[in-house]
Amino acid sequence: xxxxxxxxxxxxxxxxxxxxxxxxxxxxxxxxxxxxxxxxxxxxxxxxxxxxxxxxxxxxxxxxxxxxxxxxxxxxxxxxxxxxxxxxxxxxxxxxxxxxxxxxxxxxxxxxxxxxxxxxxxxxxxxxxxxxxxxxxxxxxxxxxxxxxxxxxxxxxxxxxxxxxxxxxxxxxxxxxxxxxxxxxxxxxxxxxxxxxxxxxxxxxxxxxxxxxxxxxxxxxxxxxxxxxxxxxxxxxxxxxxxxxxxxxxxxxxxxxxxxxxxxxxxxxxxxxxx
Amino acid sequence: xxxxxxxxxxxxxxxxxxxxxxxxxxxxxxxxxxxxxxxxxxxxxxxxxxxxxxxxxxxxxxxxxxxxxxxxxxxxxxxxxxxxxxxxxxxxxxxxxxxxxxxxxxxxxxxxxxxxxxxxxxxxxxxxxxxxxxxxxxxxxxxxxxxxxxxxxxxxxxxxxxxxxxxxxxx
Numbered sequence: 001x002x003x004x005x006x007x008x009x010x011x012x013x014x015x016x017x018x019x020x021x022x023x024x025x026x027x028x029x030x031x032x033x034x035x036x037x038x039x040x041x042x043x044x045x046x047x048x049x050x051x052x053x054x055x056x057x058x059x060x061x062x063x064x065x066x067x068x069x070x071x072x073x074x075x076x077x078x079x080x081x082x083x084x085x086x087x088x089x090x091x092x093x094x095x096x097x098x099x100x101x102x103x104x105x106x107x108x109x110x111x112x113x114x115x116x117x118x119x120x121x122x123x124x125x126x127x128x129x130x131x132x133x134x135x136x137x138x139x140x141x142x143x144x145x146x147x148x149x150x151x152x153x154x155x156x157x158x159x160x161x162x163x164x165x166x167x168x169x170x171x172x173x174x175x176x177x178x179x180x181x182x183x184x185x186x187x188x189x190x191x192x193x194x195x196x197x198x199x200x201x202x203x204x205x206x207x208x209x210x211x212x213x214x215x216x217x218x219x220x221x222x223x224x225x226x227x228x229x230x231x232x233x234x235x236x237x238x239x240x241x242x243x244x245x246x247x248x249x250x251x252x253x254x255x256x257x258x259x260x261x262x263x264x265x266x267x268x269x270x271x272x273x274x275x
Numbered sequence: 276x277x278x279x280x281x282x283x284x285x286x287x288x289x290x291x292x293x294x295x296x297x298x299x300x301x302x303x304x305x306x307x308x309x310x311x312x313x314x315x316x317x318x319x320x321x322x323x324x325x326x327x328x329x330x331x332x333x334x335x336x337x338x339x340x341x342x343x344x345x346x347x348x349x350x351x352x353x354x355x356x357x358x359x360x361x362x363x364x365x366x367x368x369x370x371x372x373x374x375x376x377x378x379x380x381x382x383x384x385x386x387x388x389x390x391x392x393x394x395x396x397x398x399x400x401x402x403x404x405x406x407x408x409x410x411x412x413x414x415x416x417x418x419x420x421x422x423x424x425x426x427x428x429x430x431x432x433x434x435x436x437x438x439x440x441x442x443x444x445x446x
Contacts, residue, residue, distance in 0.1 A: 195354060199354045203349065206346035206349045207347075210342050211342065237349075240350075249361070252364060252365060255365065257369055
């Protein structure tokens with residue numbers, strides 16, 4: 001509908017259709033999983049809401065008016081950056097805090113659930129979900145995207161666009177999960193390491209945003225680069241500060257001093273047992 | 276709700292004695308972190324960059340090293356702000372907060388950050404200046420660096436007095 005002319009337009013229509021179908025499929029899968037999990041026991045409503053909101057963020061970045069604006073129009077780079085924040089940062093944060101793995105384990109039959117656990121505990125997955133390793137594709141990918149001709153290529157080649165979007169979403173989810181995941185993770189990295197990785201990726205994000213202002217990617221005008229870079233700077237900062245707060249809040253809960261009941265204190269008057 | 280301790284949910288509890296860290300040092304650290312974080316994220320970013328627009332984010336004549344240093348400072352500023360507050364909450368839940376230590380730490384962090392920013396970022400790296408389009412930048416630099424030294428000195432005095440009154444046993 002929006003795509004006129006020859007060349008990649010046909011491919012864009014196909015990509016849009018496939019993406020829309022995948023998003024609808026993901027939504028349906030989420031609904032089925034929640035229904036099945038609830039049949040087995042309590043499943044908190046806020047987790048469903050977080051997962052659904054995360055999916056909405058991803059959808060907003062990939063299809064619809066924002067995605068169209070990111071490909072064409074005078075403020076394409078700003079729209080692209082808004083989409084990037086939704087797809088690579090806010091969407092992953094919401095999805096990860098919705099405990100997708102826990103939901104899958106509750107919804108799946110025993111056999112597949114066991115296989116999923118085994119896969120998650122395997123050596124390659126453990127390595128890839130280490131924060132230091134996970135930060136490389138998530139942050140480094142952006143330097144490649146904006147430092148080379150890759151961004152321009154995504155506008156002309158639908159397969160490249162699909163690959164870049166998938167990379168941004170998946171690497172964002174993996175890094176976020178390694179830092180502030182709520183799914184059970186027997187190998188979660190220690191808090192100081194996670195805080196350091198977070199600070200380093202925040203710094204890399206800020207430096208990259210500053211560089212975009214002086215060295216805009218190919219095909220992006222200076223005024224356009226300025227707006228997009230500022231959006232990247234502030235938007236990224238908001239999500240990153242939320243991530244720091246979540247790591248700190250996790251540490252705060254985990255290091256709670258042992259609470260000794262009053263009756264256990266020497267000389268304390270015995271109290272009736274609680275419920 | 277895990278099964279680690281059945282007493283975790285039972286209302287009243289006594290303060291844990293001791294704890295993993297010395298509350299005095301932790302309070303000072305919390306204060307320094309928050310002071311530096313507030314200087315970086317609030318004074319520098321919100322007031323000078325966004326409200327007054329005295330600073331430019333980047334005046335387009337700076338080196339890559341300077342830009343990287345600004346990015347790192349930025350990241351550390353937010354991290355310090357959040358961790359300063361959470362460490363304070365941690366000290367608070369373990370016992371009373373030694374106020375002199377806290378405020379002394381905040382002043383040291385605030386003054387220390389402004390001093391480093393004013394000397395290293397503004398003068399040595401020439402990342403950006405305090406203000407642009409003014410005739411006499413020296414006045415701004417003197418006020419900036421001078422006030423930073425004053426705040427830092429005040430913080431050190433407060434910390435010293437807090438240490439003395441604690442040694443006397445009335446801190």
